Amino acid sequence: MAAVRTNLDKSPALKRKLADLPTRPGCYLYRDEGGNLLYVGKAKVLRNRVKSYFQQKRLDAKTRRLVARIWDVELIVCETELEALILENNLIKEHLPPFNILLRDDKSYPYVKLTWKEAFPKAYVTRKVRKDGSLYFGPFFPASTAYRTVELVYRFFQIRDCDIEIDGKRGRACMKYQLHRCTAPCIATVDQQAYREQAKEARLFLEGKRDELKARLEAAMWKAAEAAAFEQAAQHRDALQQVDAWFTRQKAASADLDDTDVYGSAVLDGQACVHRLLLREGRMVGRQEYLLDDVEAFDGAVLAQVLQRVYSADPAPAKILAEVEPEDGDLLRAWLSGLRGTKVRILTPQKGEKVDLLAMAQENARLALERKFEPARLNEAVLEGLQAFLGLSHLPRRLECFDISHGQGREVVASCVVFSDGVPDKARYRRFKMTNEQNDDFANMHEAVMRRYKRMKDEGQAFPDLVLIDGGLGQLHAAEQALKELGLEHLELASLAKKEELVFRPGSSEAHRIPKSSPVLQLLQRIRDEAHRFAITYHRALRAKRTLQTELTQIPGIGPATAKKLLQAFGSAARVREAEETGLVEAVGKASAAKVLAWRRPS
Ligand code: SF4
Incomplete structure (x- = not known):
């Protein structure tokens, strides 16, 4: 790795400060030649941390770029490391230095806002969160769930969403009152204390506090009933039922109740x-x-x-x-x-x-x-990732993947699917019926790889950039052997083993694990699954054909060759049962047609 480029020779201030760094905890601020803040960091021991930037050879690309621009360093000594961490956060928040990790919200997702400081709180959806004493719930993803949730707040708790001043001077409420979506504090149908009780319930609902909310609604219902306020009691009962049903519908994501x-x-x-x-x-x-x-x-x-x-x-x-x-x-x-x-x-x-x-x-x-990413750019980036992961000499633009499918050693088939630039290239797919029906995945893989590339070699076709095998080391060795016998050992080869999703390469028994979240692994899985689908479809077709043929060869006097002709002519045993005599004669001749007719006749 090349030495890290620094400005130590050009900036005497930087050189002087680096020679006299404190061994205390604190924050360091890197600045460029123009005095602009580049980066803020914290350290338990400032001397060790700051020096490491200028001494280490193994720095990542971003840090190398940072070091190349550092012209000066400013130090703030703290009593403890925790104090340094708090200061670091404040400095980053205030100055947004370009080399610190700054979180960019992918999108401003909506929140439900409850204007808690107001005497008569209102609820609505917003994308702006402010320190204004309001309560914000969310963010909601997808955005539509925020609107659905606030709808429930109106429906269950009859909280207002209007902007009017509640001064008791209004003569009429809006339609929301008629629709039972607001208790209309604007015309004083509800006093401030009662309205705030509604708002507290809405808050519990938005906080997801089911049990607390249920207890409150239940208590309010009984209290109203005891006071013979039956309409109010019925309102609480309805809210209780609706809220309970709503929470029940929400799929619990976790049995663990910790936030x-x-x-x-x-x-x-x-x-x-x-x-x-x-x-x-x-x-x-x-x-x-x-x-x-x-x-x-x-x-x-x-x-x-x-x-x-x-x-x-x-x-x-x-x-x-x-x-x-x-x-x-x-x-x-x-x-x-x-x-x-x-x-x-x-x-x-x-x-x-x-x-x-x-x-x-x-x-x-x-x-x-x-x-x-644009789809094309995405595929390119994933292929670059795959190239780096496997250490391939060039971008694996064309990938071919093999899989074997059989049922207890019968109808043994292999598939070869082709992906060009990360997308299926179905015109190039090939399938093989194995010459020997055997329950030996290694031998079958050897045969499939041999047949595919022998033909390509004979016909002078271009070879893929990577051959992928569905399986572990055994299958990989079988494919490797086939390529070797063809003089094609230079072809890049890898295998992907199921369950643990481990990747093997020739020449080593060590498995490589690609992180599950990596799009590179997702691509390999997509190709492997496609090979599996293509192989099993062929296997099932062959098995269905055999089953049909077996049924037809049960007809006395009908052998496999005639059964095949019948299937070719009529497509299924059921159709053979229904076929006209003339059609049967045409397909298999008079004698065989007579045998089929005799078989069809009720005994
Ligand atoms: S009923 Fe009154 S308080 Fe409620 S939303 Fe309408 S105007 Fe606002």
């Missing part, structure tokens, strides 16, 4: 997408996506920065699920716990329901990232 945020990521071509799922009391109440530029891999350092940025603005949950342990994890936990006021846990789940939640977040991140 939890789940972070899944996908990285493609230097761009990362982080998908955050928000679970409150076991229900998924929102999602958010952030886009990050200049990210080579989503590691602990990137996650730590994302968490700092997110919780500098949003309240911290009790639990955070992530794919990797964040850098300085204990420090982050202490900071988040301080913000929340109770302990915050950061977990990297390995099994169970939490892994499923993580997979859901990762899948969403991947899909969001794919949406960002």
